[in-house]
Amino acid sequence: MLQPLRILFRPKWMVSRSSASYVSRMRYLNKIKEEDEACRAALQSGNIFLYHKLAPLLRWTDSGIYQLPALQTKDVEEILEKLGEDKEMVKESILINCTEQNEAQFSFDVGAIEQAAVEELCRGTFVDLRKAFFLLRGSEAPLVARGQALLRWHQTNGFCSSTGQPTQRNQSGSQRVCHSSGITYYPKMSPVVIVLVSDGKRCLLGRQSTFPRGMYSALAGFCDIGETMEEALRREIAEEVGLEVESIQYSGSQHWPFPQSSFMVACHATVNPNETQVSVDKVELEDARWFSLEEVQEALTIKAPPRNNKGEPTVFWVPPSYAIANRLIQEWANLQHLKS
Ligand SMILES: NC(=O)C1=CN([C@@H]2O[C@H](COP(=O)(O)OP(=O)(O)OC[C@H]3O[C@@H](n4cnc5c(N)ncnc54)[C@H](OP(=O)(O)O)[C@@H]3O)[C@@H](O)[C@H]2O)C=CC1
Ligand SMILES: [Mg+2]
Numbered sequence: 001m002l003q004p005l006r007i008l009f010r011p012k013w014m015v016s017r018s019s020a021s022y023v024s025r026m027r028y029l030n031k032i033k034e035e036d037e038a039c040r041a042a043l044q045s046g047n048i049f050l051y052h053k054l055a056p057l058l059r060w061t062d063s064g065i066y067q068l069p070a071l072q073t074k075d076v077e078e079i080l081e082k083l084g085e086d087k088e089m090v091k092e093s094i095l096i097n098c099t100e101q102n103e104a105q106f107s108f109d110v111g112a113i114e115q116a117a118v119e120e121l122c123r124g125t126f127v128d129l130r131k132a133f134f135l136l137r138g139s140e141a142p143l144v145a146r147g148q149a150l151l152r153w154h155q156t157n158g159f160c161s162s163t164g165q166p167t168q169r170n171q172s173g174s175q176r177v178c179h180s181s182g183i184t185y186y187p188k189m190s191p192v193v194i195v196l197v198s199d200g201k202r203c204l205l206g207r208q209s210t211f212p213r214g215m216y217s218a219l220a221g222f223c224d225i226g227e228t229m230e231e232a233l234r235r236e237i238a239e240e241v242g243l244e245v246e247s248i249q250y251s252g253s254q255h256w257p258f259p260q261s262s263f264m265v266a267c268h269a270t271v272n273p274n275e276t277q278v279s280v281d282k283v284e285l286e287d288a289r290w291f292s293l294e295e296v297q298e299a300l301t302i303k304a305p306p307r308n309n310k311g312e313p314t315v316f317w318v319p320p321s322y323a324i325a326n327r328l329i330q331e332w333a334n335l336q337h338l339k340s
Contacts, residue, residue, distance in 0.1 A: 036171035046104035052126040059124040066135040094173035107147030145257040153187040189263040193233045194220040196328040199273045206288030214313040218325040242279035245269045254324040266324045293336045
């Protein structure tokens with residue numbers, strides 16, 4: 001029997017922010033998303049995060065950490081002019097969010113401009129997003145992922161799939177329209193269900209052949225069109241490891257930018273402890289097996305796995321803390337502790 005969904009934790013934003021300031025911020029954000037004039041005005045006083053071919057600009061700070069530098073619009077215009085480019089290009093910035101002080105935040109890809117020249121002027125380095133995820137802290141990683149996802153979406157949705165005509169964006173970049181067919185396109189995420197299966201004592205983790213050596217994660221799969229999340233979850237577990245899920249509990253969700261935008265819905269699930277024989281679909285997974293609490297606890301302590309002389313990890317480890325898989329595994333381990 002499927003159990004009703006239950007929120008296992010309360011995200012920080014649900015408890016720490018006063019509702020009045022949150023509501024006014026969301027209404028302001030919606031206004032600049034929808035109204036071109038308001039968005040243009042917001043860009044004048046907003047913050048811009050720079051990307052080069054979708055790699056975000058990071059800056060090493062005096063306090064010994066990497067930061068996502070927020071540039072002012074006039075700074076970006078100055079950089080463009082110094083490099084002999086049209087400063088009006090800055091208007092192509094895409095709205096991604098706004099700060100608690102209602103300052104709009106944008107992403108802008110400098111594209112074909114020489115990378116080293118921009119890096120020198122900005123005192124920063126363009127870093128691949130996967131690496132940036134490791135280097136950034138707190139809310140900066142999801143912010144930079146969102147900025148990249150929106151830029152990528154615009155770069156790959158320049159034409160209407162019905163007429164083949166160019167599509168035009170609104171000022172904020174929240175949509176693109178084909179004026180020939182009248183179709184409006186919105187940025188998309190693919191829904192994915194990710195699940196930590198338990199038999200009450202052990203948890204089931206799997207690995208794809210493309211994962212770094214030794215890394216096992218919770219099982220995941222894309223939802224088919226027309227499926228509920230629960231149906232997708234049960235189907236994926238049946239397909240990938242040949243097990244039938246008995247109960248499901250919702251844990252949380254995450255936007256995952258790799259390789260393209262997915263909306264990860266994370267759940268815990270249980271199987272009958274008398275029916276735990278795994279039969280792995282070798283097309284999807286290289287391996288899947290049950291892990292004990294002790295093994296999982298050990299893996300959770302590993303921040304950077306030890307590596308052999310080829311640079312390959314030599315132990316069992318799990319995805320880093322920014323991945324929702326890590327949180328599922330952590331939650332499961334905590335729950336086992338409470339039970340014992
Ligand atoms: N944040 C986290 O903690 C984690 C995130 N993930 C993410 O979850 C996602 C799904 O996991 P995965 O196990 O690979 O998924 P699946 O088990 O569904 O396997 C991937 C299959 O789905 C196909 N596919 C690719 N994109 C789509 C799409 N948009 N819609 C439908 N089918 C698609 C692939 O086809 P093809 O043959 O063309 O490749 C492939 O056959 C991955 O993007 C992965 O990065 C996974 C684990 C942890
Ligand atoms: Mg899968």
